[in-house]
Amino acid sequence: MNRCEIGIIGLAVMGQNLALNFARHGISVCVYNRTRERTEAFMRERVRGEPITPADSLEELARCLTRPRRILLMVQAGLAVDQVIEALLPFLEPGDLVMDGGNSHYADTERRMEALAARGIRFLGVGISGGEKGALLGPSIMPGGTPEAYALAEEFLLRIAAQSEEGPCCAYMGRGGAGHFVKMVHNAIEYAFMQGIAEAYDFMKNALGMPADAIAETFARWNEGTLNAYLVELAARVLRYRDPETGEPLVERILDQAEQKGTGRWAAQAALELGVPTPTLTAAVIARTLSHFKADRERIAAGFPWPDRRSEAADPSAVTDLEAALNLTVLSAFSQGLWLLHEASRAYRYGTDRTEVLRVWRAGCIIRARWLIFLREILREDPEDPHLLFHPRFRQELQGRLPAAGRVLARAFEAGIPMPALRTAVDYVLSMRRARLPANLIQAQRDAFGAHTYQRIDRPGTFHTEWEEG
Numbered sequence: 001m002n003r004c005e006i007g008i009i010g011l012a013v014m015g016q017n018l019a020l021n022f023a024r025h026g027i028s029v030c031v032y033n034r035t036r037e038r039t040e041a042f043m044r045e046r047v048r049g050e051p052i053t054p055a056d057s058l059e060e061l062a063r064c065l066t067r068p069r070r071i072l073l074m075v076q077a078g079l080a081v082d083q084v085i086e087a088l089l090p091f092l093e094p095g096d097l098v099m100d101g102g103n104s105h106y107a108d109t110e111r112r113m114e115a116l117a118a119r120g121i122r123f124l125g126v127g128i129s130g131g132e133k134g135a136l137l138g139p140s141i142m143p144g145g146t147p148e149a150y151a152l153a154e155e156f157l158l159r160i161a162a163q164s165e166e167g168p169c170c171a172y173m174g175r176g177g178a179g180h181f182v183k184m185v186h187n188a189i190e191y192a193f194m195q196g197i198a199e200a201y202d203f204m205k206n207a208l209g210m211p212a213d214a215i216a217e218t219f220a221r222w223n224e225g226t227l228n229a230y231l232v233e234l235a236a237r238v239l240r241y242r243d244p245e246t247g248e249p250l251v252e253r254i255l256d257q258a259e260q261k262g263t264g265r266w267a268a269q270a271a272l273e274l275g276v277p278t279p280t281l282t283a284a285v286i287a288r289t290l291s292h293f294k295a296d297r298e299r300i301a302a303g304f305p306w307p308d309r310r311s312e313a314a315d316p317s318a319v320t321d322l323e324a325a326l327n328l329t330v331l332s333a334f335s336q337g338l339w340l341l342h343e344a345s346r347a348y349r350y351g352t353d354r355t356e357v358l359r360v361w362r363a364g365c366i367i368r369a370r371w372l373i374f375l376r377e378i379l380r381e382d383p384e385d386p387h388l389l390f391h392p393r394f395r396q397e398l399q400g401r402l403p404a405a406g407r408v409l410a411r412a413f414e415a416g417i418p419m420p421a422l423r424t425a426v427d428y429v430l431s432m433r434r435a436r437l438p439a440n441l442i443q444a445q446r447d448a449f450g451a452h453t454y455q456r457i458d459r460p461g462t463f464h465t466e467w468e469e470g
């Protein structure tokens with residue numbers, strides 16, 4: 001009965017599609033889901049002769065697998081992962097491998113890894129991106145844990161991963177919770193990318209008065225150039241879609257409250273803990289949170305008029321400026337995310353190779369974008385540079401776009417349009433390019449009210465001054 005090469009626990013959207021993906025690549029799969037009806041429906045409705053065997057219990061699943069066992073958990077992140085591991089443990093043996101393919105917090109992954117290691121069981125935290133389609137046709141896969149654990153899974157994961165011209169989009173991301181940390185940063189960049197796109201849409205609609213179809217065409221055109229990216233292409237597709245009932249663009253009928261499941265917030269928290277500035281990633285999380293205060297916004301809007309400064313005719317130069325601005329937002333977001341990865345790898349000893357991260361993001365995942373080729377090229381020149389901003393070619397790409405971004409921000413203000421992703425992206429670049437910031441005054445005030453001391457630029461040492469006037 002030991003015939004299946006991999007076990008999958010959890011048959012919701014991701015688990016089902018990954019099971020089919022493994023099976024279609026010649027890897028036999030045993031599947032289990034807590035609610036049996038879901039397994040039955042999957043076998044009945046989606047399995048068409050692929051080597052997939054259903055199991056009625058975790059014990060049966062464990063019995064069904066070749067040794068050492070390889071088991072992929074695709075259950076809801078959080079408590080469910082602990083519960084499944086606990087229930088599975090009696091049926092595992094030393095040397096078996098458990099992989100968590102959900103969006104788990106990297107600290108939980110490290111805790112689980114240690115607890116299982118004490119019992120001789122290997123554990124990998126596997127970030128998987130690409131949604132439903134990616135899971136079926138080839139996701140981007142970010143595994144982290146011990147190299148030995150990865151070696152047990154590598155061949156299988158490489159087979160189901162998305163393929164790019166730079167190879168399969170799966171690579172070892174480093175020790176401990178590195179896989180889930182990288183996936184978390186991927187999601188944070190995704191938040192910022194989507195916020196940047198939403199701001200561009202808002203600007204075209206409300207500052208330039210463009211209809212949804214024209215905005216869709218603009219995104220489609222941008223997708224042919226430097227902004228070639230899955231999310232830009234998707235924006236065009238979504239904006240073109242018409243509601244069958246009303247004939248209007250469906251997007252205009254959708255409530256303006258964006259959901260989040262936590263990975264963006266975790267990234268912002270991790271960045272604050274590690275002391276890495278990621279303003280654009282954080283701004284995108286805050287923008288989603290703010291969107292939820294719909295009733296408050298409506299109440300405030302009613303008593304807070306703004307002069308209507310919408311252009312009558314489409315303005316091609318403003319659209320060109322906006323394209324440059326969105327490029328800048330995207331570059332800035334990637335730069336912040338890569339800095340965060342650098343610091344996390346150093347602080348948590350992950351040993352993450354960020355050029356491999358960029359390669360794995362090239363296909364299958366939600367943030368796949370043409371810019372990744374360029375970013376990888378320059379990072380490879382000095383993989384230890386924390387900042388892309390140290391690189392002259394990266395700076396050039398930003399510098400050339402700053403004036404256009406400034407014009408967009410000015411015009412957005414005129415029209416009363418918030419652009420937090422763009423604004424923070426610009427401020428980030430402007431701050432990082434300033435050799436001297438006004439933090440000297442902050443430091444002086446801290447010393448004046450709290451005797452926190454300060455350093456001088458003209459001599460070494462730590463100083464305190466009694467700041468009372470003469």
Ligand SMILES: NC(=O)c1ccc[n+]([C@@H]2O[C@H](COP(=O)([O-])OP(=O)(O)OC[C@H]3O[C@@H](n4cnc5c(N)ncnc54)[C@H](OP(=O)(O)O)[C@@H]3O)[C@@H](O)[C@H]2O)c1
Binds near residue numbers: 012015038083
């Ligand atoms: N959906 C996506 O596009 C996407 C993309 C990347 C990563 N992810 C991550 O991948 C994981 C799976 O996502 P998903 O959307 O496929 O499913 P999900 O909605 O996050 O989770 C549902 C699955 O978890 C199982 N489950 C929940 N609590 C359980 C428990 N206490 N014990 C055993 N099983 C339990 C459910 O079983 P029952 O059928 O019995 O309820 C079901 O199979 C999540 O961590 C998610 O964040 C999702």
